[in-house]
Amino acid sequence: MNRSVPDWMKSSLWPSFDDRHHAIVDTAETPTPRSSIPPNQPDTAVLPPPPQRVVSSPPAPLSHHASETPRSTPAPLLEDASRGDRFHAALSKRNIDLAELRMLTAEGVPDSGGIRSVLWKVLLGYLPTNRDLWAEELRRKRAQYGSFKEELLLSPSELARRLEKFNGMENEDSCAGSGLLHRSEITHGEHPLSLGETSIWNKFFQDTEIMKQIDRDIKRTHPDMDFFCGDSPSAKLNQEALKHVLAVFAKLNPGIQYVQGMNEILAPLFYVFRNDADEQNAAQAEPDSFFCFVTLLSGFRDHFCQQLDNSTVGIRSTMSRLTQILREHDEELWRHLEITTKVNPQFYAFRWITLLLTQEFNFTDSLHIWDALLSDPDGPLESLLRLCCAMLILIRKRLLAGDFTSNLKLLQNYPSTSVNHLLDLADKLRGLPIL
Structure with a gap:
């Protein structure tokens, strides 16, 4: 028997899309091959963002020194500037607290002020936590x-020239400066x-x-x-x-x-x-x-290796994990996709996972999604899978009402949505008990 819709999904915080604003094309698309991953063209529907996360307000220029804020500055800018100052303070510490940095990132990263560049380098371990x-x-x-x-990135001709120059330092009879090896010095392995x-x-x-x-x-x-x-x-x-x-x-x-x-x-x-x-x-x-x-x-390179597709670390295994996460949190939707309409994850999740959602959202929204991926203490892959599951749940009403053709079209052209909303749902999935 199908499990009932989870109580937490009945909250007004997660409204469904209005189907009247979405036209579904009745032509199924073929699965996206590894060698050809086209860009996405999203729909136009937008979900109302929840109030607790702020990532899309226009950022104010930040400096390392506090300055008096004009009274006319809008409240969103003040909030964004305040968060920017908190980031600067966290990144200016001699020993950076990664837990604090991840907590700040979860609240949203301003798009200016040079924060994201330093932030990503620290989160990826390129910059050590010790500023010294x-x-x-x-x-x-x-x-x-x-x-x-x-x-x-040298051509063989340049390699030959340098080899000759090196040999010329030891043998004054070499053709130093000519750029060519003597015919007698060109081995079979070096011949074009x-x-x-x-x-x-x-x-x-x-x-x-x-x-x-x-x-x-x-x-x-x-x-x-x-x-x-x-x-x-x-x-x-x-x-x-x-x-x-x-x-x-x-x-x-x-x-x-x-x-x-x-x-x-x-x-x-x-x-x-x-x-x-x-x-x-x-x-x-x-x-x-x-x-x-x-x-x-x-953390994702095995997804690009075709020889590992069917292994425990390959892309098929990762897509199976996605479907398992969906089943744990929304078995009704999982059953409809996997059993009723047979829309398997390789038809849509291959691109989502391998390209880290860069083709499903506009570029600015992708940066905010990557903030979440890079700051997740569980790692980027775990965060990515929760985000993919959240993407499915956000459009569950349309998916449950659709057949193979309409669902395939919908998932291969994911509709526009509030990234704030998506990130909050993904965070919610982290702490939800398994049904």
């Missing part, structure tokens, strides 16, 4: 990334036509194909944002930085290399760091993004 170590740690990591680029696995040219051509894929994906990253796309010099520099980060990652991780969709995970990190209020830190957005990208992806 920041300068040396940043210097060391940024120099290390520079070495990675120097060693990994060699197909050997150890051939630097064969490896270079393989890397070239990866770079072409990266280049195509970077050009499709948030095409509606001038920051990422366009012909401006700044946009082109940003694109080059993203390419470098993904190329270095691919070379350092030959087992996984680059998989389409990684660009969408890198984009929020680079955007936040490149817009740091501190110009010196903003100029170092590329190396900072690389290390934070590696840290973040370490």
Whole structure:
């Protein structure tokens, strides 16, 4: 027998969407393949935000010094400035309290004042909690990334030139400065036509194909944002930085290399760091993004490895966990999706999980969602699964009324909603007893 609707869902805090404002297309979409993850186009319905969380009010500029607030300043700005001051105070401590920082983040992060850039670096462990170590740690990591680029993004011709220069230091008879090796010095493995696995040219051509894929994906990253796309010099520099980060990652991780969709995970990190209020830190957005990208992806990288799809750490296992969480909190909805309409999670949750919800919401809302992901003491994956479950529950009325076709269309084009509302429901799921 189906379990009844949980009492907590009957609260007026969780109203259902008005079905009259949503037109459902009666054509089913095919499951989204790993190699092609299109951007989302949400509906227009908006849920009323709950009063306790404030993340969307216009932020006021913040400084490290208190100043008198004009009497005409609106109350939302005062509240946002107050939260900004609390963040600055927490991040200015010699030894940062992560528990305090996570608590503040749960209340919402102002969109300006340079808070999010430093906050994410601390939450991801890129910056240690001891502020005295920041300068040396940043210097060391940024120099290390520079070495990675120097060693990994060279063409075989440049490698040959440097090898010749090195040999010329030991042998005065070498052709120093010519950029070419003597014919007798070119081994079979170094010849451009060699197909050997150890051939630097064969490896270079393989890397070239990866770079072409990266280049195509970077050009499709948030095409509606001038920051990422366009012909401006700044946009082109940003694109080059993203390419470098993904190329270095691919070379350092030959087992996984680059998989389409990684660009969408890198984009929020680079955007936040490149817009740091501190110009010196903003100029170092590329190396900072690389290390934070590696840290973040370490918890999700198995989702990008097709060989692990059916393993206990693969994407199928993670999607099964999502359906189990849904069943524990709302068995009626789970039964309707899984058994009645047979809308399996691979039809919609694959993109939700692998791209960390970056394609289901507008960019600004995605940043607020990532605040929650990165600050969750249970880890980003656990937070992500609760958010995905909350997404299903928020539209349960429409899903329960729908068939396979309408539900598939709805879940593959998730309707606009209040992110405040979504985050609060996800928080509520954390502490709810299992039915």
